[in-house]
Amino acid sequence: MKEIQLKDAKATLSAVVDQAVAGEPTVITRHGRKEAVLVSFEEWQRISRVPDFADLLLAFPGETADIPEQSRKPARALRENGF
Numbered sequence: 001m002k003e004i005q006l007k008d009a010k011a012t013l014s015a016v017v018d019q020a021v022a023g024e025p026t027v028i029t030r031h032g033r034k035e036a037v038l039v040s041f042e043e044w045q046r047i048s049r050v051p052d053f054a055d056l057l058l059a060f061p062g063e064t065a066d067i068p069e070q071s072r073k074p075a076r077a078l079r080e081n082g083f
Helices: 006-011 013-021 041-048 053-058 075-080
Strands: 002-005 026-030 033-038
Touching: 002 006, 006 013, 006 026, 013 026, 013 033
Parallel strands: 002 026
Antiparallel strands: 026 033
């Protein structure tokens, strides 16, 4: 991943954006510290998408028997038993 100082990123913003769109993210530094990363909008959408819990449960590849019996109890029962 390429690194560029903020002042240089300002001066060449169009080229930095073109590189991000082409799939090469750029780390922008300020006073030697990494401050930001410029990525394409498409990449940002991909990495910022968080699946909701229901989708994760529906995607579970196992069988009901794969889940321990105590884990199948309602959350309230688990909390009451110290889990």
